[in-house]
Amino acid sequence: MENHTREPPINFGRSLIVPSVQQLASQPLTRIPPRYAHHPAASSHDHAHTLSVPVIDLHCLFAEAEANSSAYSSELNKLHTASKEWGFFQVINHGINESLLLDFKREILNLFNLPMEEKLKLWQEEDNHEGFGQLFVVSEEQKLDWSDMFYITTLPHDLRKPQLFQKLPPILRDKLEAYSMEIKRLAVAILGQMAKALGMDTEEMSGLFQDGVQSMRMNYYPPCPQPQMALGFSPHSDADALTILYQLNETPGLQIRKDGKWVTVQPRADALVVNIGDILEIVSNGVYKSIEHQAIVNSSNERMSVATFYSSNMGTELGPARSLVARHNVANYRRVPLETYFKGFFARKLDGKSYLDFMKLE
Ligand SMILES: O=C(O)CCC(=O)C(=O)O
Numbered sequence: 001m002e003n004h005t006r007e008p009p010i011n012f013g014r015s016l017i018v019p020s021v022q023q024l025a026s027q028p029l030t031r032i033p034p035r036y037a038h039h040p041a042a043s044s045h046d047h048a049h050t051l052s053v054p055v056i057d058l059h060c061l062f063a064e065a066e067a068n069s070s071a072y073s074s075e076l077n078k079l080h081t082a083s084k085e086w087g088f089f090q091v092i093n094h095g096i097n098e099s100l101l102l103d104f105k106r107e108i109l110n111l112f113n114l115p116m117e118e119k120l121k122l123w124q125e126e127d128n129h130e131g132f133g134q135l136f137v138v139s140e141e142q143k144l145d146w147s148d149m150f151y152i153t154t155l156p157h158d159l160r161k162p163q164l165f166q167k168l169p170p171i172l173r174d175k176l177e178a179y180s181m182e183i184k185r186l187a188v189a190i191l192g193q194m195a196k197a198l199g200m201d202t203e204e205m206s207g208l209f210q211d212g213v214q215s216m217r218m219n220y221y222p223p224c225p226q227p228q229m230a231l232g233f234s235p236h237s238d239a240d241a242l243t244i245l246y247q248l249n250e251t252p253g254l255q256i257r258k259d260g261k262w263v264t265v266q267p268r269a270d271a272l273v274v275n276i277g278d279i280l281e282i283v284s285n286g287v288y289k290s291i292e293h294q295a296i297v298n299s300s301n302e303r304m305s306v307a308t309f310y311s312s313n314m315g316t317e318l319g320p321a322r323s324l325v326a327r328h329n330v331a332n333y334r335r336v337p338l339e340t341y342f343k344g345f346f347a348r349k350l351d352g353k354s355y356l357d358f359m360k361l362e
Helices: 021-025 057-065 070-085 098-112 115-121 162-167 172-200 202-209 278-283 322-328 338-346 354-359
Strands: 055-057 087-091 131-133 148-155 212-221 233-236 244-246 254-258 261-264 273-274 292-296 303-313
Touching: 055 057, 055 070, 057 070, 057 172, 070 087, 070 162, 070 172, 098 148, 098 212, 098 244, 098 303, 148 172, 172 202, 172 212, 172 244, 172 261, 254 303, 278 303, 278 354, 303 338, 338 354
Parallel strands: 055 087
Antiparallel strands: 087 273, 131 148, 148 212, 212 303, 233 292, 244 273, 244 303, 254 261, 254 292
16 A cells, blocks of 8 residues: 655754844834844945946847857856856846736735734744744854844745645735746756856756755845844855845845955846855856855845745755866865755854855865
8 A cells, every 4th residue: 555644844954033123123222132233343334345246138148049149148158257256146137027026025025014923823933944033043142133034945845844835825825836936947047058158068957956945035124223233144155056036125235245345236126136056156166156145234224135045956966067077177076965965054053155165175
């Protein structure tokens, strides 16, 4: 007889439960509690640079790919340079329907505006970090970020936590489902172009990412009475392959570390922000770089964003692409099962790019 018992979904990690910053910030505060006060000298407000991150026109890239025109080669080259030198870029003409983006945005606003008793039903549990809360909190002494987030694994379906999905407001669930599929399509298409730019076997790239792990992190940064002392999101690089960030309003806050300086990414209503994560740095054998980024806060405006993380298929080994190792005659990173890699990432406090050092070979 067949055994119909379902395996429980993999548990990638947990995070200590912390209070809601949105609720804290709704009180008349003039100072922030000490646990949110980071190093005052680390102010990135005053010295942020105004360089613009590269903008890639995806229509040009996708529509001209077959024709291999000079417009295509020049856009592919722009993508390659942005991925090598910036690790971050904005994409325009991405093909995601504007009404879906607006509907999804409205539902995320509604999610963060639910009454606290409803939010508590969606709060993280002690043994798993999905739901409302903060990630990477491993000690009671650790400084906290001035933000709340809602984290959820969306793909593949068998990694989802059905109890969490069922508790989501139905319209949000529908919009999240549609957005998740669109973002997966976009991520796979961008990775396909990157394979070409890297000189990597395109089938190897599509094989690694056809059924990838996708999760989303919705971020809410309330206004902060001491913005120079606080951080919305501590500096980190992403563990995934490709992150696609939708900045839900026009309040700037995202900063990336470029040549040792913090550069603010100005939100553009017509663009999504894409960044290289540690997995793609490894798969590209170090040609593309994951870049440290952070979010700062301000005293007058709330800010919201949703980051969608896309990684390789479960059950695969993470390591440099074999077609690139053959081309470069060297493997610059070790190989580990993807699951081991993720569990190690979520078990730590976020600390810049330090987790990647463990994967590097001398
Ligand atoms: O809100 C932002 O701009 C940054 C978000 C981010 O880095 C993340 O969710 O990983």
